[in-house]
Amino acid sequence: MDVLKLLDEIEDIIEGSSTIPFAGKALVDKGDILEIIKEIRIKLPDEIKQAEWIKEERQRILAEAQNEADTMVKEVKIHIEEMVEQDEITKLAYERAEEIVSKAQNNAKEIRIGAREYADGLLKETEVKLKNIIDTLEKNRQELNNF
Template sequence: MDVLRLIDEIEDIVEGGSSLPFSSKVMVDKDELLEIIKEIRIKLPDEIKQASWIKEERQRILAEAQKDADTLLNEAENRLEELVEQEEITKKAKERAEEIITKAQNNAKEIRLGSMEYADNLLMETQENLKELIELLNENRKELRGIK
């Protein structure tokens, strides 16, 4: 992650800065730090784009799961119509069709739940990463301003 690398650079600059006697303050190159902060601002949208991609991927997975469920339901309905045409097995055909529909609905539900959980986990991980970045940035800004 580029943003984390840039934050590491800021830490290195602060740690390598010239210490002021009798204080915990250090002198650093202002332009160098501002350049790195500028790069972080440029890179952060990429992190946000990644979160958006995860959201879009979740939607795609859900749509695909719904499409699969619809296909299974259509196949079950088609099979049911074929079986109804045969008089002697009409009752068994209806029972089997209902089993297929129930199974298709259960499969669709499982796929939908699994994909939502997967997408939620990805979003949560990205959110945690962004929280850590924001906290680290806030701490670094406080340090740069001499606030603890």
């Protein structure tokens, strides 16, 4: 992740800078820090776009799972209607239809749950990374403002 590398650069600049004895302060090249912050501002929208893509992908997966479940249910209903027409196997048809509907609903539920968990995991990971970036930026700004 480019933003994290840039934050590492800021950290390296601060750690490698001259210190003011007994003050706990560091002398840094303002231009270097500002240039890196500028690069972070340029790259940060890409990270946000990635998070938006993950959200859209999650919605697409959920919609796809719902469509698949709907199609399965329609197929099961058609199959049930065909079997009901045959008097000899009406009882078996009802049992089989219920079994198919139940499997279709369980499959759709598992697909939806899996898609949600996957998307939530990706969003959580992105959220944590963005929070770390923001925390680091706030810390660095505070340190710069303390001069």
